[in-house]
Amino acid sequence: MNIQYVQGKPLFTTINKDKKQYSYLAENLETDVCIIGGGVTGAIASYYFSKNNIKTVLLEKKRIAHLSTSVTTSLLQYELDDNLSELQEYTTIENSLKAYNLGIKALKEIEDFIDAYENKCDYKKRDTLLYTSKKNEINSIKIEYDLRKENGLGVEYIDENTNKFSFDLKAGIISKNGGAEIDPYKYTNQLLEVSYSMGSKIYENTEVIEINHYDDYIDVITEFGCKVKAKKVIVATGYNTSLFTNKNFATKTTTFNVVTKPVSNFDGWVDKILIRDNCDPYNYLRTTIDNRLIIGGEDVSFIPGIFDENLANKKYDILENRLKSMFKYINNIEIDFKYCGTFASTPDNLGFVGPDKKHKNLWYLLGYGANGILFAILGAMMLSDLYNNIPNKDINLFKVDRFDN
């Protein structure tokens, strides 16, 4: 079945006119690492392996950054989708706090990248706000605030009396410098540009249709019959892993986004903070460098092969209305883009990084959860260490078989 993971016209691949193209693979190659997937995750892998002097070949089935990467809202935050206390059912507070701190480390990695290679990806550091408009959730926000504060994270608690935003807020946590926003299309392309300059080989329109495992290498076979012999293969195919394993890694939902035309004022949206509410399913909001507003959420279960356009339109309407009611002082909110995409979540909110249980040369790099981009950075660093036999204990947090019985 040809499963559609993205529907609608995505913002980032539409507004970015300068689209670099790579050729398709037309020869056999040998390499250290073959990365399958040319989204932001594959590009991050390509960058970190190249930086660590590991030879890479990246193969993308269609166009670079045109699947999930084209629709990601690209809120980069250290906090996870669920609060620390809610996650206790599936993991320890220590592990979740470790993930928070790793998220901060990943944010710093992007800054270092930009310092070294310029900000060509509209990266902008932002404070973040997690809030609730419901009285019965005030306590859970307070608990989250206390846990973060006790553990040295820079947070400020706000309530109805100190609310400086134009929307109803009963309790909220502002994390100072707790996040950032980025243009995922530009970031992916910049990473690949740098990787390419370091010797990474990159091919578009090159679908991998088969992989054959041997003791010390894997043969990767492409649609047009070319072969890449690689010591390790990195699965960076996002939400579609069926070529490599029958394992069902995560719970899949469809999440919806609407984006406005550029607005002329931001009254009531202090500091263009990144916003997430504590509802289930949650909403998430950001602004863009060209003064658009993005709101996402309203997730529903993902059913492969079925797209309900009426339902999608209802969800877009709900998001538009919510945006307008939250920001009544922002003039002329007019919707420009509507799209939705598959999203994968895991019980402990973390992605999957590391070797397959059966095939030791097959390594996953799956940035599932709302922090997918930051997890991809962490994962790529961990896999580069693994390749170079450098111990990195943090990889255990993201172990591929951690939920297996």
Ligand SMILES: Cc1cc2nc3c(=O)[nH]c(=O)nc-3n(C[C@H](O)[C@H](O)[C@H](O)COP(=O)(O)OP(=O)(O)OC[C@H]3O[C@@H](n4cnc5c(N)ncnc54)[C@H](O)[C@@H]3O)c2cc1C
């Ligand atoms: C609406 C939405 C909002 C989101 N918001 C956020 C957010 O705010 N912050 C965040 O961090 N994350 C967010 N995410 C998650 C984020 O999208 C993912 O973490 C990230 O975009 C996934 O990138 P990827 O490269 O893993 O996957 P993709 O971009 O899907 O890339 C995988 C690539 O693999 C290619 N491929 C697949 N099979 C093959 C094959 N056989 N051969 C060759 N190539 C193949 C595909 O063509 C594709 O280009 C959001 C997701 C959605 C849908």
